[in-house]
Amino acid sequence: MFLKVFTVAETVVVDARTNRASIVNVSEEYQTPSFPFIAGNLTAVVMIEREDNDDDEKAAKLEIRCGNELTLQGSFAIQFSGLVRTRAIIEIGNFTVNECEQIHFDIMIDDERFARWTVGVRVVEDASEATPQPV
Numbered sequence: 467m468f469l470k471v472f473t474v475a476e477t478v479v480v481d482a483r484t485n486r487a488s489i490v491n492v493s494e495e496y497q498t499p500s501f502p503f504i505a506g507n508l509t510a511v512v513m514i515e516r517e518d519n520d521d522d523e524k525a526a527k528l529e530i531r532c533g534n535e536l537t538l539q540g541s542f543a544i545q546f547s548g549l550v551r552t553r554a555i556i557e558i559g560n561f562t563v564n565e566c567e568q569i570h571f572d573i574m575i576d577d578e579r580f581a582r583w584t585v586g587v588r589v590v591e592d593a594s595e596a597t598p599q600p601v
Contacts (some may be wrong), residue, residue: 467520467544470551471513472581474571478555487511487553495586496563505569506560512581513553514544521566522546527574528556533566534548544575563587 476491493508510528523545530538537559545569546552566587573581 467514467516467524467575467580469512471511471553472573472583474508474510474558474583474585476508478511478590480555482569487555493583493585495588496555496569497588497590498563499590499592501565501589502562503561506558506559508558508571510556510571510583511553512544513551513554515551516546520546522548523601524575526554526580528558529570529572529574530558531570531572532563533568535564535566537561537563537569 474493475489476493477489479488479490480486481488481504496503496505523543525541526544527539527541529536539556542554542556544552544554554580567583569587571583571585572579572590
């Protein structure tokens with residue numbers, strides 16, 4: 467298997483007629499006046515292609531880390547359904563972000579990191595500039 471796309475965004479919309487996915491508001495940085503804060507209501511999208519010897523279905527996990535601290539994790543299935551390319555869209559609920567400079571979203575397959583999306587965290591003085599609300 468090899469990665470085609472992996473990102474985390476506010477919304478992913480799938481057109482029912484064409485099955486095309488639109489990724490809206492890609493997450494690149496949180497700005498916060500203080501820690502901890504609540505992040506979430508995000509969507510991860512991963513697109514993968516398989517090779518001839520790859521299984522039609524594979525177990526995977528999404529792990530979210532604040533620095534090196536595991537904050538949230540969940541399992542999902544990568545299902546090719548006989549096709550060469552597939553995608554998985556994973557909705558992420560709210561999670562608490564303790565003090566860190568980066569949030570890592572990792573796709574794990576066979577307990578190894580297959581893909582990573584990193585979102586920076588920056589402290590801002592003016593609370594009106596903050597993207598999430600403090601806890």
